[in-house]
Each structure stands twice: as C-alpha cells, then as structure tokens.
Amino acid sequence: MYNSGNYDCNKTELICKLLNLVLENNVFVYKDKIFGITMGTSCANSYANAVMLKWEKEFLMKNFIKDILFYRRFVEDLFMIWGVSTENLKLFADYIDASTSLSLL
Numbered sequence: 053m054y055n056s057g058n059y060d061c062n063k064t065e066l067i068c069k070l071l072n073l074v075l076e077n078n079v080f081v082y083k084d085k086i087f088g089i090t091m092g093t094s095c096a097n098s099y100a101n102a103v104m105l106k107w108e109k110e111f112l113m114k115n116f117i118k119d120i121l122f123y124r125r126f127v128e129d130l131f132m133i134w135g136v137s138t139e140n141l142k143l144f145a146d147y148i149d150a151s152t153s154l155s156l157l
Contacts, residue, residue, distance in 0.1 A: 071095060100128045116144055 074095060080087040089096050104125060112120075119140045122133040134141050 075099065097127060104128055111147070116140060119144075 074093060075089055078089055078093050080090050089099060091097070091100070104127070108125070112123075119135045119137050120132050121135050122131075124131045134144075
C-alpha cells in the first residue's frame with residue numbers, strides 16, 4: 053500500500069483502507085463478545101454518527117415515523133417519546149433487542 057512515499061492507490065482509497073484497519077482491529081471485547089469500536093478512537097464519533105444515520109433512514113423513519121412524537125439523538129444515545137401504538141412499540145423493542153446492542157430504558 054505505501055512504498056517510499058508512493059501510493060499504490062488514490063488517497064480516498066488509502067483512507068478507506070486505513071479506516072477499515074482501525075474499525076476491524078480496535079474493538080471492545082468483553083467475555084468473548086465484540087461490542088464495537090472504542091469511543092476513545094478518533095474516528096469513533098464520525099463512525100457512530102454515520103451508522104446511526106443509516107439506521108435512522110433505513111429502519112426507524114421507514115417503519116415507525118408515525119409513532120414517534122419526539123426524537124433526538126446525540127451520537128449513539130437516543131431519546132424519543134412514543135405515540136399511542138403499543139403494538140408498534142412492542143415491534144420496535146423486539147427489533148432493537150434482536151438486532152442491536154442498544155438497551156431500552
């Protein structure tokens with residue numbers, strides 16, 4: 053990839069490869085379970101924002117936008133006020149439990 057100051061690829065590709073290296077090798081592991089990139093890593097905030105934005109657009113806004121009365125997010129922390137549909141709230145909670153490491157309080 054890097055050879056005496058010459059790149060084998062363009063700068064964007066190099067940055068993507070280096071970011072991939074960080075994301076695959078700088079994770080928090082506890083009791084043999086991977087919890088994701090450590091938030092102290094310089095790129096962690098940007099990565100968390102990108103992942104959450106993708107999740108919001110592809111899941112939350114497509115499936116539950118009518119049920120959410122108020123929604124705010126700071127990096128990976130969510131605060132929302134749910135409407136009246138307890139059936140959809142159960143579906144949402146089941147999805148969160150099955151597919152993410154988020155916890156509902």
